[in-house]
Amino acid sequence: MLDRIGNTPLLRIERVGQEFPNVEFCAKAEWFNPGGSVKDRPALSMIQAGLASGALQRGKTIIDATSGNTGIAYAMIGAALGFPVQLCLPDSASHERKRILAALGAELVITAGDEGTDGAIRKVHEIVEQSPEKYFYPDQYSNPANWQSHYRTTANEIWQQTSSRITHFVAALGTSGTFVGTTRRLKDLNPAIRCVSLQPDASFHGLEGWKHMPTAIRPAIYDDALADENLEVSTEDAYQLVKRLAREEGLLVSPSAAAALLGCFKVAAGIPKTGHAVIVTVFADSASKYLNERFWDEE
Amino acid sequence: MPVKVMIPSPLRPYAGKRDSAEFNARTVGEALGHLTTEFGDLRKHLFTEDGKLRSFVNVYVNDEDIRYLAKENTPTKDGDTISIIPSIAGGVPTMELAS
Structure with a gap:
């Protein structure tokens, strides 16, 4: 069963990003892992x-x-x-x-x-x-084996699944393991890949696993020199996109996954219309553990 | 009738670093109103611009989620404790732990 960890599908997001026709949006569907998440x-x-x-x-x-x-x-x-x-x-x-x-x-x-x-x-x-x-005591905030897992697996999978066409990698900071490990390997493979880290826009937020770095303890494994850019995402905007992903793409993902895609849209907004980009992110988990939250019933 | 409002760590910087505050209030809504009047910077973290509790903010009276009681109109009595908890299960350590 543990052999089934990793090698998750890379999904193409077809509809919700249509306002950026020159950009391909792809996401690693991490809920395909046996435990249901990237972790x-x-x-x-x-x-x-x-x-x-x-x-x-x-x-x-x-x-x-x-x-x-x-x-x-x-x-x-x-x-x-x-x-x-x-x-x-x-x-x-x-x-x-x-x-x-x-x-x-x-x-x-x-x-x-x-x-x-x-x-x-x-x-x-x-x-x-x-x-x-x-x-x-593994201590995921300080253990290098955390980011190394993404260096060895996630990044290489993305490289192969995009046939080395990836131009941008976007991921949130929590322990920072996903961003740090994947970015380090992608930059080895092609230093031109632009890597953007994401944070919640406030210390009090609803994005599971995300860290607001200015008010949180900085994880020992975090390297703030790696990101080419750091962007902020709001919880409420993510909630809106969760519903759109479900209804327009058939993808029932977590608020943090939708927030990662919002970060991709922010990156896409800065790409010239004449250019082409392949932006890849990580959907940490599905909606299954968040179905009890209020936002599903709110406008 | 004082009720105690517990202030979660990520919000303490906007509440004079306090971990709790006491108010005379008959309902949860009244207590949160007093809290955000005393600490104005808290308002935008707890409420939307049209005054609704933000979707990810869960409020408990003692251990009961007000969503399953009378929401903001849930009555409070002397000695009740109101907790404000964001709906994130994993959570991350805050600066307070370091200090």
Whole structure:
């Protein structure tokens, strides 16, 4: 089953970007990964690196603070490889998420909701400090195996799937692993490829996995010299595009995926009408975990 | 009748770095109104230009989502706690953790 991680389809977005007839928009459909998101790639890579270095051995428990897609990936891969998984997550995480993680056999340590992810990370540090010999803590914000997974896989897939025609790569910053790893490899393959990173337009936003760098802790693996440009995207604009992608393309994607495409449109707006571009982005996951959100019912 | 409004980390820079504030309020809407009057910079983060709660902003009274109660008209009583939580499950660590 873990062999099925990666090699996701590259989808051509046909209709919603029609106002840019000179631009081809393509997106990696990352929900085709067995755990349902792009996070299968770094999670597997960090676990494999841990096994290779000896940091992860039989008898140890994989521990991290995440209630998002990385947690689901750890829980799935841990179950498949026979390692126990312990996840610290804030009480504010949705009931549905807790059910998915628990169904995959992960042990959940619930921390105070109002302390958010910070509280969950503090809890992981506390648990690991008490008995470091019992745990493997991948720490996706600092682990180079995170970005290396995209360097080895995502970028090369994009290069092959576009027959090396890609002109622009656009991706959001969260841990920054997707952007950093894919950009480094694409620039090796063709330094002329323009790489644009995306952020939410405010510290308080609804784009899962995205980081507003000015107000967040800068991940150790982030390299701010890599991006040719950095653009901002609004949550509400992404919600509108989620609905259009569903109704006009038949693509039921997450708000963060739609936000990535919005970033592509912003890039396309700066391309001369006489030019041609192939803009590629990453659709991190599908809408399946976000169907309970209010925006579906709002105008 | 004071109710306590918990201010999530990403919003604290717009609320004088406070993590909570107390107001006399009979409904959730009233409490959030007082909050955004006292801290004007918070308004655009919580409400749209026409005064509706932004789509990704979830509000809880104690542990109940006001969407399944009476929304902004949900009554509050002495000692209630109102939480404001963006609908992102994964989340990212904030500057506060570093400090």
